[in-house]
Amino acid sequence: MNGASREALVAARERFDALTDTASVDVEKLAADLVAVTGLLDREVSLRRVLTDPAQAGEAKAELVARLLGSQVGGETVDLVSGMVRSRWSRSRDLVDAVEELAASAEFVVAQRAGSLDDVEDELFRFGRIVASTPELRSALTDRAATASAKAELVRSLLGGRANAVTVRLVVTLVTRPRGRSLEAGLEALSKLAADRRDRMVAIVTSAVPLSDQQRQRLGAALATLYGRQMHLNLDVDPGVLGGISVQVGDEVINGTMADRLHEVARRMAG
Known part of the structure; x- marks a missing residue:
């Protein structure tokens, strides 16, 4: 605006x-x-x-x-x-x-x-990852020919009893009232809005293996110092990064993965 x-x-x-x-x-x-x-x-x-x-x-x-x-x-x-x-x-x-x-x-x-804001943030992120990795699901949730009630029922069948009621209501509203946005953009906007409730930023962290609690705490503290705000870490595991981590904060990507380093070596050798 x-x-x-x-x-x-x-x-x-x-x-x-x-x-x-x-x-x-x-x-x-x-x-x-x-x-x-x-x-x-x-x-x-x-x-x-x-x-x-x-x-x-x-x-x-x-x-x-x-x-x-x-x-x-x-x-x-x-x-x-x-x-x-x-x-x-x-x-x-x-x-x-x-x-x-x-x-x-x-x-x-x-x-x-209710003390469940962290859970809602994590569930929105995980749902976004599920949608991104399941083209059939994304198609069903964004199908313009499908009725709003059918999409809502699909969301409730997927998340009902597995996710917080707030998460379910937010996703139902998003898929039944997209208002011209992509599903991914809507989920990202919700994630940012949730983080803003506590004046903190969202960092999407991709690693080859799950991070330990100690690693999460150290990374969160380092990012908070770097950006001057508390961080909520959305964690994703991708064996394709071949070690290390990749961190995305907004449009900025801090890439320290082994795969990225290999690509850089190959680029230099080709040059």
Whole structure:
């Protein structure tokens, strides 16, 4: 997001944090309500344009939200979305993206309150790896001809009873409401958002054999020192790296694998 939308999103996050800091708020219901609002705004292009029209008074737009949503979702959701439409947005679609982000953030708050946020992060990463290594599964989950209910049922059959309920709900929402994103991009965005809940970054670590707890701790501490933030390590095992490790943080890759060194030797010999 750029310009006004970025500022509006920052304000929305602050209101969301203040709201979810209150233990009495049913955050799971808030998440479900925000998912429903995301779907409504994604479908109704004319509505989201009205709600982001800078020529319309903010209070008038907030009153419209209250009339439309008051009987459909909880009061916390109405208040949150009303505050969002009072802000200025550079593009109407940015408002939908922001509501969608807050819906996922609410799910992460549910996991955080239950002490299971680490589990959810790991499950999202592992599910992404399963999808990447199983083309048939990816095709089934992204098939435009398949109904949303069929995709949701497939996710529940795969993850139900094996993964945290928050993970299941997040993946179901992602595959049934992709909103033009690839499945991989959606999972990556969720992983980053989960890490942001604790102001930490995500490092994807690929090694030839599983790392010991001591190795994980040393690597995590080294990366935290390097980047100035705490790190969540998503671990992947790939015998093809032939020893050593490869670490990806965002778009940056720190490659120390034996295979990479062999390629470098071969390149130099060919030169």
